[in-house]
Amino acid sequence: DVVMTQSPLSLPVTLGQPASISCRSSQSLVHIDGNTYLNWFQQRPGQSPRRLIYTVSNRDSGVPDRFSASGSGTDFTLKISRVEAEDVGVYYCMQGTHWPRTFGQGTKVEVK
Amino acid sequence: EVQLVESGGGLVQPGGSLRLSCAASGFTFSSYWMNWVRQAPGKGLVWVSHINTDGSSTNYADSVKGRFTISRDNAKNTLYLQMNSLGPDDTAVYYCTRDGSGEFDSWGQGTLVTVSS
Numbered sequence: 001d002v003v004m005t006q007s008p009l010s011l012p013v014t015l016g017q018p019a020s021i022s023c024r025s026s027q028s029l030v031h032i033d034g035n036t037y038l039n040w041f042q043q044r045p046g047q048s049p050r051r052l053i054y055t056v057s058n059r060d061s062g063v064p065d066r067f068s069a070s071g072s073g074t075d076f077t078l079k080i081s082r083v084e085a086e087d088v089g090v091y092y093c094m095q096g097t098h099w100p101r102t103f104g105q106g107t108k109v110e111v112k
Numbered sequence: 113e114v115q116l117v118e119s120g121g122g123l124v125q126p127g128g129s130l131r132l133s134c135a136a137s138g139f140t141f142s143s144y145w146m147n148w149v150r151q152a153p154g155k156g157l158v159w160v161s162h163i164n165t166d167g168s169s170t171n172y173a174d175s176v177k178g179r180f181t182i183s184r185d186n187a188k189n190t191l192y193l194q195m196n197s198l199g200p201d202d203t204a205v206y207y208c209t210r211d212g213s214g215e216f217d218s219w220g221q222g223t224l225v226t227v228s229s
Contacts (some may be wrong), residue, residue: 032171037214037215039214039215039216041157041216043157047156047167048207048219048221048222049149049207049216049219049221051214051216051217051219053213054215054217055214056214058214060217086199090156092157094157094216096214096215097172100159100173100174100227101159101162101215102159103149103156103157103158103159105156106154106156106157
């Protein structure tokens with residue numbers, strides 16, 4: 001199975017400041033069709049997960065543009081340009097290139 | 113608006129069975145792959161199972177293979193997960209998810225399954 005490793009696992013942030021989460025996969029996520037199926041999810045406290053980003057860098061509808069993502073191959077990053085209070089929660093990367101689909105451990109974003 | 117509403121969770125004894133349902137609305141259910149994802153209390157997300165549009169192809173995590181069966185009724189716009197031989201490690205919130213523009217683009221609210229004597 002592809003292992004997804006996120007860092008850090010805990011991220012204390014100051015409101016209004018940037019934040020960055022890294023995700024690394026144990027093998028390349030480039031699919032034979034040429035796409036890279038790496039997604040990012042947000043789970044606010046007490047809520048279901050919500051997808052933010054698909055295929056590395058595409059924001060889902062309604063996702064604020066302070067969220068951006070990039071990467072290729074095995075190294076990926078989610079960035080929040082200016083953290084707001086509503087961004088508190090756990091963020092997961094997830095790969096859909098290989099079966100089984102696997103998630104990272106999650107990164108807990110909290111306000112300092 | 114896409115809606116996924118899970119039901120069927122509850123308390124079950126070890127070795128028991130349970131069938132989860134996910135009622136879909138707001139989209140053409142028969143056109144989308146569907147999945148179950150679970151989350152044990154205080155833990156991360158784990159993909160459990162996947163089914164294609166007509167139910168002819170399914171995939172399972174190793175941890176549930178041979179015990180869980182995913183199915184769908186496109187006439188009823190409903191996804192199912194039959195869970196047998198349940199153990200304490202199966203205790204989790206089970207989410208129904210859709211593969212739309214990529215994987216897991218929509219999620220339900222989840223249903224809690226507790227396996228305990």
